[in-house]
Amino acid sequence: MKVPPRFVPGRGPFPTMIDNFLILFDAPVFAVQLLIDGLLVGALFALVAYGMALVWGVMNIINIAQGEFVIMGGYVALTVANVGIPIVFGLPLAFIVLFFAGWLVFRIVICRVVDQDLFTSILATFGISILLQQLMNQIFTADVRTLESGLGMWFVLDNMVTISQIKVVTFVVALAFGAAIIMFMKTSRLGQSIRATAQNARAARIMGINTDRVYAFTYALNAAICGAAGALVVMTWLVHPFGGLAYTVRSFMIVVIAGLGNFPAVVAAGIGLGALENYAGFMLGTEFQMAFIFGLLVAILVWRNFRLKKQRMVLK
Amino acid sequence: MSKYSKFLSVLACGAVVTSLAVGPTEAKVEGDTITLGAPLSFTGKYATAGKHTKNGYDLAIAKINEAGGVKSGGKTYKLAVQYYDDESTSARTAQLVERLVKQDGIQFLLGPYGSGPTAAMAPVVEQLQVPMVEGNGASRSIFNKGYKYTFAVLSTSEQYLAETLTLAAEWAKSNGRDPASLTVALAMENDPFSQDIRAGLLDDAKKYGMKVIIDDKLPPELNDMSATLTKVKALKPDILAVSGHSKGATLVIRQYSEMQVNVPILSMTHCDSADIAKNFGDKAEYALCGAQWDPNMAYKDSLFGSARDYANTFKKTYDYDAPYQSAESSAAVQVYVDAFQRAKSLSAKDVRDALADTKMQTFYGNIDFDETGKNTAKPMVLLQVQGGKYIPVAPSKFAAAKAIIPIPTWDKR
Numbered sequence: 001m002k003v004p005p006r007f008v009p010g011r012g013p014f015p016t017m018i019d020n021f022l023i024l025f026d027a028p029v030f031a032v033q034l035l036i037d038g039l040l041v042g043a044l045f046a047l048v049a050y051g052m053a054l055v056w057g058v059m060n061i062i063n064i065a066q067g068e069f070v071i072m073g074g075y076v077a078l079t080v081a082n083v084g085i086p087i088v089f090g091l092p093l094a095f096i097v098l099f100f101a102g103w104l105v106f107r108i109v110i111c112r113v114v115d116q117d118l119f120t121s122i123l124a125t126f127g128i129s130i131l132l133q134q135l136m137n138q139i140f141t142a143d144v145r146t147l148e149s150g151l152g153m154w155f156v157l158d159n160m161v162t163i164s165q166i167k168v169v170t171f172v173v174a175l176a177f178g179a180a181i182i183m184f185m186k187t188s189r190l191g192q193s194i195r196a197t198a199q200n201a202r203a204a205r206i207m208g209i210n211t212d213r214v215y216a217f218t219y220a221l222n223a224a225i226c227g228a229a230g231a232l233v234v235m236t237w238l239v240h241p242f243g244g245l246a247y248t249v250r251s252f253m254i255v256v257i258a259g260l261g262n263f264p265a266v267v268a269a270g271i272g273l274g275a276l277e278n279y280a281g282f283m284l285g286t287e288f289q290m291a292f293i294f295g296l297l298v299a300i301l302v303w304r305n306f307r308l309k310k311q312r313m314v315l316k
Numbered sequence: 317m318s319k320y321s322k323f324l325s326v327l328a329c330g331a332v333v334t335s336l337a338v339g340p341t342e343a344k345v346e347g348d349t350i351t352l353g354a355p356l357s358f359t360g361k362y363a364t365a366g367k368h369t370k371n372g373y374d375l376a377i378a379k380i381n382e383a384g385g386v387k388s389g390g391k392t393y394k395l396a397v398q399y400y401d402d403e404s405t406s407a408r409t410a411q412l413v414e415r416l417v418k419q420d421g422i423q424f425l426l427g428p429y430g431s432g433p434t435a436a437m438a439p440v441v442e443q444l445q446v447p448m449v450e451g452n453g454a455s456r457s458i459f460n461k462g463y464k465y466t467f468a469v470l471s472t473s474e475q476y477l478a479e480t481l482t483l484a485a486e487w488a489k490s491n492g493r494d495p496a497s498l499t500v501a502l503a504m505e506n507d508p509f510s511q512d513i514r515a516g517l518l519d520d521a522k523k524y525g526m527k528v529i530i531d532d533k534l535p536p537e538l539n540d541m542s543a544t545l546t547k548v549k550a551l552k553p554d555i556l557a558v559s560g561h562s563k564g565a566t567l568v569i570r571q572y573s574e575m576q577v578n579v580p581i582l583s584m585t586h587c588d589s590a591d592i593a594k595n596f597g598d599k600a601e602y603a604l605c606g607a608q609w610d611p612n613m614a615y616k617d618s619l620f621g622s623a624r625d626y627a628n629t630f631k632k633t634y635d636y637d638a639p640y641q642s643a644e645s646s647a648a649v650q651v652y653v654d655a656f657q658r659a660k661s662l663s664a665k666d667v668r669d670a671l672a673d674t675k676m677q678t679f680y681g682n683i684d685f686d687e688t689g690k691n692t693a694k695p696m697v698l699l700q701v702q703g704g705k706y707i708p709v710a711p712s713k714f715a716a717a718k719a720i721i722p723i724p725t726w727d728k729r
Contacts, residue, residue, distance in 0.1 A: 023550050030550050033575075037542045134359060142364045144562040144590055146570060153574055160549075162575045237539050238566050242361045246537040281543030287506055287533035289543065 020283045029160040034278045040167040042274020043174040044236070046267045047229045048247050049254035050178055051222035057260035058198040058218045059114050064125040065105075066251055067244025068132040069223045073098050073230020074239035075140055078147050087147065087235070091173070094231040095224045102223025106216045114215055129244065136241035149235040170232040175267070177228060181221075182263050194218055249290075253297050350386065350662065352377075352397045352652065353422035355412035355437070360404025362429045365589065365641055369429045369452055371634050372645025373397055379619055379629075380653055388656045395649070402428055406436035413440045422446075423664040426648055429641070431455035431473065431509045438466045447668040449651050451644030455508045456515075459688040467671050467689045469647045469680065471696045473509050474516030476606040477557055479698040479710040480583040481520040483604075484555050487581075487721045496525030501553035501579075503544050503568070505560040506533040513559045513585065513606075529553055534560045541567050545577050555581040562590035565605075573599035573726075580722030583698070588639055593701045602723040605699045609640040609680055610708050612716050613697065617678045619650060626679045647680035 024031045048070055055063050076097045077090030085093075109128060113121045151165035185191035196204040197214045205211050229247075233239060254273060258265035273293060280292035354373065357366030377395045380386065386393045398420055402409040409428050416422045425441055427434050427450020434453020438461070441448045447465045454473040458466060485495035500521050504514040514531075521528055529551050532544045538560055545568075548556055556579045558568045565586045572582070573596070587593070587605030611627035620626040626646070630638035651674055656662065659670035675684050681694030699706040700719050709719035 020547065023547075027550060030546050033546050033549075034543065037540075037546075041540060137359065137361070137363055142361050144566045146566060146595060153576070155576070159576070164574045233539075238563065238570070240563065243537075243539065243563075246539050249537075278543050281532075282547055285532045286503070286538075286541075286544050287535060290535055290537070 017283055024282075029157050030282075031279075032157065033161045034282055035275055036161065036163055037167070038275030038278035039271050040164075040171045040274075041278070042271035043171040043267070044229055044232060044270075045247070045250045045254060045274055046270025047174040047177060048226055049251035049258070049270055050181065050263060050266050051225035051229075052248075052251040053255045053258070053260050053262075053266055054194075054218055054225075055222045056255060058194055059110075059215050060118065061110065061114065061121040061125065061219075062118065062252070063219075063222065064122060064248055065129040065132060065244075066222075066226060067247035067249075068129045068136075069098055069102065069226035069244075070230040070233060070247045071136060071239050071241065071244045072101065072132065073227030074145075074147075074234035075136060075230075076227060077231035077234050078140075078145055078239070081147055087149065090147075090235075091228050091231040094227040098227025098230075099220045099224035101227075102220035103216060105223070106219040110219055111212065111215065129248070133241050133244065140241065142241060144238050144240045145234065146238045147234045164236070166232075166235050170236055173232060174229070177225070178263060178267060181225070190214075190217060250293075253293060256297060257300055348385075348391070348393050349396050350393045350424065350656065351420075351422055352395065352424045352426050352649070353399075353413075353416035353420065354397060354426040355400050355402040355409045355416070355428045355433070357404040357429050357433070358399075358401040360402075362404040362433075365452070366404070366429045368639045368641040369645045370399065371630075372451070372642035373426055373649055375630060375633055375642070376619075376646035376649035380649070383619060386653050386656045388659065388662060393656075395653070397426070398422060402433055404430075404433075406432045409433035410436045410440050413437050413444070417444045417446055424652060424667060426450065426645070426652075427452055427468075431458065434458055434466075434468075435508070438463050441465045445668075446664045447671055449648045449671065451648040452641060454512075456512050457508055459690045463689060465668055465689075467651070467674075467685050467691075469651060469678075469683055469691050469694075470608050470644045471694055472690055473512035474519075475696045476513045476516070476559070476585050477583050477604075477698075478516055478520060478696060479606075480555065480557060480581065480604060481517065481524055481526065483698065483710050483719055483721065484526075484581055485524050487719075488554075498524070498526045498555065499529045499551070499553040500526050501530035501548050501551070501556045502528060503530070503532045503534055503541065503556070503558045503560070503564070505538070505564060506535060510534075510559040510561075510564075510585075513557075517557055526555075534564060538563060538567065541571050542575065545571055545575050548572075548579060549575065549577050553579065555579070555583065558582075558584040559586075562586050565590035565592055566595070569596045569600050569603065576726040578723075578725045582723060587699070587701070588706065589641075593704050593706060597704065598729070600701045601704075601729075602720055603701045604709070604719070605701070605706060607640055607697050607699050607706070609643045610697050610699060610706070610714070611638070612708050613681070613714050615677055615679050615681050617650065617676075620646070620679045623679045643680050647678045647683070650678050650680075651676070651683055 052063055052066050055061050073094040076094040080090045080093050081087045109124055113124045149166040154163040193209045193214050197211050201211050254269045258269040277289055277293055281289040356370055357363055381394050400412045402412055423446050425448040427448055429452045431453045434450050435458050438458050442463050442465050449467045451469045454470055456472050456474055484498055488495045488498055502514055504510040530547050558564050565584050569592050583604040585606050592600035611624050613623045616622040627638045654676050655667050655670040659666040683691050684693035686692050695711055697708050697714055698710040700709045707717045708714045
């Protein structure tokens with residue numbers, strides 16, 4: 001099949017990629033739009049990724065069911081709105097409901113794989129994700145659902161840039177949430193025992209910390225964070241039972257780039273990836289959005305490996 | 317285990333293998349009942365659409381039995397159907413076809429839901445030489461492999477938005493503009509169905525000399541379209557066409573209204589399954605939607621009556637508005653009944669030959685299969701959301717109202 005002519009009128013037959021790149025220089029206002037959208041989206045991903053980093057760091061479990069918890073949170077917010085409770089309560093209720101759901105999942109499955117190798121726990125959480133998907137499909141059907149937040153838009157720069165207020169709310173809530181969790185980790189007794197367990201579970205046990213309880217709480221807290229994120233997702237974009245994977249994959253990448261247990265790095269990586277992803281989507285086309293991010297991941301890992309070698313920090 | 321019993325078990329295994337390989341040669345016609353078979357998605361991502369399909373099949377079968385059944389070769393038969401859940405996975409669909417035919421002895425198959433499962437089922441029915449009449453697999457990949465046993469009552473996917481550019485060209489001409497000056501933006505999911513639609517639109521754009529200035533492929537895990545929509549805002553195309561199942565339709569309405577993207581024509585698929593008119597109210601106004609069928613169409617048959625009558629019967633039975641997935645599924649059953657009545661015998665081969673000669677009108681549309689098994693007699697309709705309802709606006713034969721083009725800009729809405 002012949003490739004159709006794709007060029008911007010008046011600019012000659014440049015390849016589209018260069019054209020799209022030039023638009024950003026001709027009309028920087030679109031670059032601003034992409035940046036704002038990217039930053040606001042990134043904060044949400046950072047929130048989900050933080051939960052994943054927490055579970056990964058403390059329990060050495062990569063939680064594949066992360067995205068499903070997000071979607072579940074979205075459905076909780078939807079249900080709350082449908083029974084007539086004001087939607088501002090959607091987020092806290094999603095947090096609470098998912099906390100207990102996470103606790104339940106831990107007691108039934110995760111507590112049996114927490115000391116096993118990574119492969120076992122990946123398999124177990126993968127199973128949980130399939131189970132949750134089908135469960136949501138049975139309860140809520142496979143329809144795509146959204147929730148109107150009732151918030152409006154801001155128009156800036158001659159109405160060329162639009163800022164959705166719900167995305168700003170998402171951004172603020174995500175950061176506030178993150179800050180609250182850091183405070184909790186640093187100051188509370190339970191937070192300290194979580195950090196102790198992450199550092200050395202055996203030593204923590206000897207010191208009298210009930211690590212089993214710490215694990216349960218960590219996993220439940222992660223589910224609750226995802227639930228809160230989900231309540232924001234359903235008001236910003238949409239949810240459907242099989243939409244969780246995108247969140248799992250993105251949070252995985254963010255954690256790999258940022259490292260475990262480093263919240264500022266997770267936020268920076270989340271927001272940075274969100275913005276870069278949007279620019280990549282604009283210039284290369286949406287089909288390369290994910291490919292670009294994965295390419296970046298490989299580049300970062302190679303570079304990091306190279307740097308490690310240079311510093312001779314490898315144990316031989 | 318003695319030598320003797322070993323020998324016996326080998327023999328038994330051999331017998332089972334042989335019987336599986338040969339399979340029953342006679343159709344499953346027990347007494348006075350003809351049993352059709354279908355793998356359908358009751359669980360998994362197509363569960364909702366699978367339910368619509370099942371309701372369509374069930375309604376037609378109930379109606380036919382109520383009306384006295386099928387007359388073939390001087391005998392009257394009732395219809396029944398055997399379903400299995402394919403869990404929305406194509407590989408499972410293919411396995412279940414073997415089970416339906418080889419174990420259950422069913423010789424007449426109805427299609428599953430979706431292009432993927434249908435494309436997986438077609439080579440299996442070809443190999444087993446049993447006919448399939450399907451109403452929910454629109455991808456062109458099903459019809460370019462020379463299959464002889466697959467028949468589809470619906471329009472293939474490259475026609476889904478075909479009327480869009482024709483409408484756009486008419487609009488340009490009536491405004492004294494050259495249609496070739498129009499520019500088109502495409503945002504199509506990266507799956508066979510949507511890429512077929514894209515191919516169809518590219519052909520049309522070429523015909524009118526329109527330029528395609530955005531050609532994004534949406535990833536299947538799509539959850540944000542703002543990058544594409546920013547591009548639309550920057551390049552100001554005259555037409556934006558989107559196909560990404562319910563998810564794409566929902567996202568584009570939500571985000572193009574949020575970002576206040578002004579585009580004269582917005583055309584998409586799956587508006588009805590995403591129910592944009594109900595979910596987004598005013599924001600969904602003026603969107604054009606490709607649809608296989610609409611109750612306003614002027615087709616009728618002796619079983620259901622007119623398209624409108626079918627919609628009413630469906631609503632009464634299942635308590636929701638008939639989606640086109642149900643209509644095309646009911647039509648598939650009607651095509652079988654017509655073929656049973658014309659076939660020389662109820663063998664798979666004779667029924668297949670009768671199917672190939674089908675020429676009939678149903679409430680769903682005219683049915684006439686070409687040699688690849690696709691229905692060439694029924695066009696797609698284009699609906700527009702007007703006043704919160706889906707109103708047919710093209711082709712002109714079925715138009716209940718005039719298409720509102722261009723869409724008013726957001727500051728005037």
